[in-house]
Amino acid sequence: DTGVSQDPRHKITKRGQNVTFRCDPISEHNRLYWYRQTLGQGPEFLTYFQNEAQLEKSRLLSDRFSAERPKGSFSTLEIQRTEQGDSAMYLCASSPRDRGHAKNIQYFGAGTRLSVL
Amino acid sequence: GEDVEQSLFLSVREGDSSVINCTYTDSSSTYLYWYKQEPGAGLQLLTYIFSNMDMKQDQRLTVLLNKKDKHLSLRIADTQTGDSAIYFCAVHGSSNTGKLIFGQGTTLQVKP
Numbered sequence: 048d049t050g051v052s053q054d055p056r057h058k059i060t061k062r063g064q065n066v067t068f069r070c071d072p073i074s075e076h077n078r079l080y081w082y083r084q085t086l087g088q089g090p091e092f093l094t095y096f097q098n099e100a101q102l103e104k105s106r107l108l109s110d111r112f113s114a115e116r117p118k119g120s121f122s123t124l125e126i127q128r129t130e131q132g133d134s135a136m137y138l139c140a141s142s143p144r145d146r147g148h149a150k151n152i153q154y155f156g157a158g159t160r161l162s163v164l
Numbered sequence: 165g166e167d168v169e170q171s172l173f174l175s176v177r178e179g180d181s182s183v184i185n186c187t188y189t190d191s192s193s194t195y196l197y198w199y200k201q202e203p204g205a206g207l208q209l210l211t212y213i214f215s216n217m218d219m220k221q222d223q224r225l226t227v228l229l230n231k232k233d234k235h236l237s238l239r240i241a242d243t244q245t246g247d248s249a250i251y252f253c254a255v256h257g258s259s260n261t262g263k264l265i266f267g268q269g270t271t272l273q274v275k276p
Contacts (some may be wrong), residue, residue: 053206058216078262089168089252089266090207103263138206142262150196151262 049155053139059151061127067125068159072141077124080153081114083107084136092148096122136160166190170267172237177275182240184270186253192214192236193255197264198227198238201250210251212276240272250272 052071060066072079078097082090093112094104098119108114113128116122126133137160140153167189176182188196194215196214199207200268213220213227220227226239250269257263 051206079263080264082264087268089268090264091256092257092263092265095262097262105263140207150211152197153208153214153264155199157206160204164220 049136051139051141051154053156053159055159056157057160057162059164061164062129062131065125065127066128066129066161067123068139068161069121069123070135070139070156071121072139073143073154075144077119077143078142078151078153079116079121080120080140080142081124082138082140084138084158091139093124103114122149126161129161131163134161134163166255168253168255168265168267169185170251170253170270172268173271173273174276175218175273176243178243178244178245182247182272182274183242184251184253184272186236186238186267186272188234188236188253188255188265190255190257193230195256196227196229196236197254198225198236199252199266200253201252201269203249207252215219243272245276246271247273 054069080095081093084090096116111127114124136158138158140155142153169187195212197212198210224241228237252269253267254264
């Protein structure tokens with residue numbers, strides 16, 4: 048088990064460009080989460096999936112952001128028309144398939160650091 | 165909404181104990197968590213405590229939970245320079261939804 052994998056680790060883009068990040072959860076984890084972390088702050092929840100269903104979205108997830116998990120395995124987070132305020136670390140987490148409360152225990156990837164110039 | 169507060173900075177000498185504190189507003193979270201983040205890295209799950217427990221010990225780590233005061237603490241015994249990092253307290257949002265609410269993080273500096 049290699050843990051939660053995120054790609055790329057770093058992304059530098061120009062304002063107005065679109066970017067897409069990928070997250071591969073721990074094998075057989077059916078829940079997948081996206082968070083954003085700006086400098087000096089704790090992570091802030093963006094959205095989460097159970098299998099392929101997107102169950103919750105934060106108000107932080109503006110219409111320029113879209114997340115998908117088409118086959119219930121990996122997920123992508125796309126930001127359209129990036130702005131300088133989108134510069135942050137984007138973290139992905141997954142939690143196990145479990146009928147008990149352990150299904151909420153989240154394991155994080157190393158993150159994708161986005162810099163918008 | 166749910167709010168989680170932590171002090172921002174703690175400095176200790178190597179070998180001393182460190183105590184990192186956290187307060188929260190919503191007591192419905194079934195689990196409460198401590199994560200560690202080293203520079204430029206993701207979050208590492210350190211430990212967690214079930215809400216019906218008062219204390220959990222795991223090697224050098226002791227978690228204390230005071231539900232009445234909505235206070236969570238993490239004690240690190242015999243603190244080492246490798247413990248220098250940012251420590252985040254996290255609880256679930258109301259109604260135990262999947263999302264986690266994090267504190268701002270406490271930077272632990274360990275001096276040799």
